[in-house]
Amino acid sequence: MSILVVGSVALDTVETPFARAEETLGGAASYFTTAASLYSQVNLVAVVGSDFPREHLDFWRGRPVNLAGLQICEGRTFRWAARYHMDMNARDTLDTQLGVYAGFHPVIPDEYRDCELLFLANIQPELQMEVLEQAPRARLTVLDTMELWITTTRAQLTEVIQRVDILLMSEEEVRQYTNRASLVSGVRYLLDLGLKHVVVKQGSYGALLFSANGTFFSAPTFPLEEVIDPTGAGDAFAGGFLGYLSTVEPNSDGQYAIYDIRRGVVHGNIIGSFVCEDFSIGRLRSLTMDDVADRYRILVECSHFDPLWRFGA
Numbered sequence: 001m002s003i004l005v006v007g008s009v010a011l012d013t014v015e016t017p018f019a020r021a022e023e024t025l026g027g028a029a030s031y032f033t034t035a036a037s038l039y040s041q042v043n044l045v046a047v048v049g050s051d052f053p054r055e056h057l058d059f060w061r062g063r064p065v066n067l068a069g070l071q072i073c074e075g076r077t078f079r080w081a082a083r084y085h086m087d088m089n090a091r092d093t094l095d096t097q098l099g100v101y102a103g104f105h106p107v108i109p110d111e112y113r114d115c116e117l118l119f120l121a122n123i124q125p126e127l128q129m130e131v132l133e134q135a136p137r138a139r140l141t142v143l144d145t146m147e148l149w150i151t152t153t154r155a156q157l158t159e160v161i162q163r164v165d166i167l168l169m170s171e172e173e174v175r176q177y178t179n180r181a182s183l184v185s186g187v188r189y190l191l192d193l194g195l196k197h198v199v200v201k202q203g204s205y206g207a208l209l210f211s212a213n214g215t216f217f218s219a220p221t222f223p224l225e226e227v228i229d230p231t232g233a234g235d236a237f238a239g240g241f242l243g244y245l246s247t248v249e250p251n252s253d254g255q256y257a258i259y260d261i262r263r264g265v266v267h268g269n270i271i272g273s274f275v276c277e278d279f280s281i282g283r284l285r286s287l288t289m290d291d292v293a294d295r296y297r298i299l300v301e302c303s304h305f306d307p308l309w310r311f312g313a
């Protein structure tokens with residue numbers, strides 16, 4: 001089953017305490033597209049400027065990626081710069097330049113219209129809404145966002161949240177958006193907006209899945225000895241999550257089984273861990289499903305514990 005994605009395609013400049021990469025391929029949709037195309041065809045909706053290096057387009061053309069919805073406009077590609085702290089779960093955004101995104105309106109090509117899985121990657125909420133409205137057949141809609149949109153376009157973001165099935169947010173974003181100190185209380189607030197599931201991304205600590213039916217699942221992260229650049233881990237998480245779901249059949253009522261949603265969260269964590277091993281999409285270029293399966297096996301082993309215990313045993 002193919003996946004439709006709208007989001008940023010960018011040129012990123014990233015600095016960590018140990019290295020720096022300038023104007024590399026970035027953007028939420030870039031990470032998502034590259035990650036999810038390991039599982040299924042991805043239909044990309046985005047815009048780049050006339051300065052966007054053609055080699056990135058050639059790379060996607062070599063994978064199951066449909067670029068019919070990628071507009072190339074006169075002007076500058078979206079640019080973003082950030083600096084990571086020694087604890088690479090924390091970063092400061094140094095610069096955001098929307099460039100051609102400032103005047104962009106997504107147009108979904110006819111060939112994308114039957115897509116049943118929709119990912120609204122990080123971009124202005126009004127653009128996410130325009131895509132939602134053009135994709136009435138989407139059976140599962142997943143939304144991601146960022147601090148900038150929580151602070152500058154909260155009302156529009158809320159409208160989008162009220163229209164989707166699943167929201168992905170970092171723990172910090174949940175606190176920012178809900179203004180609640182307790183994560184569980186913040187998630188309750190979000191679920192009350194009508195979401196079926198909320199996935200809370202906790203960087204190097206894993207991810208939590210909260211569902212409207214009251215169930216809860218905690219997925220561990222794959223421990224890495226060396227993190228080169230965590231940029232895009234959240235978007236790659238989404239790529240693994242929806243990528244996995246694109247390979248399984250939903251129930252007869254069109255809903256995905258909770259155990260598949262959980263497996264999807266584990267795939268998300270695994271793909272997110274690989275992204276951190278290089279700048280940009282570097283590690284995803286050579287990633288195979290065998291690599292993913294190896295980490296899946298290790299995570300099952302390291303997070304399984306015996307349900308049988310007794311006091312004083």
Ligand code: AMP
Nearest residue numbers: 008010026027080122231232233234235
């Ligand atoms: P992540 O590390 O998963 O939060 O994603 C970082 C990516 O999001 C970078 O590649 C940026 O180019 C992109 N990005 C940063 N800020 C924004 C923004 N405000 N809107 C859309 N994309 C953004």
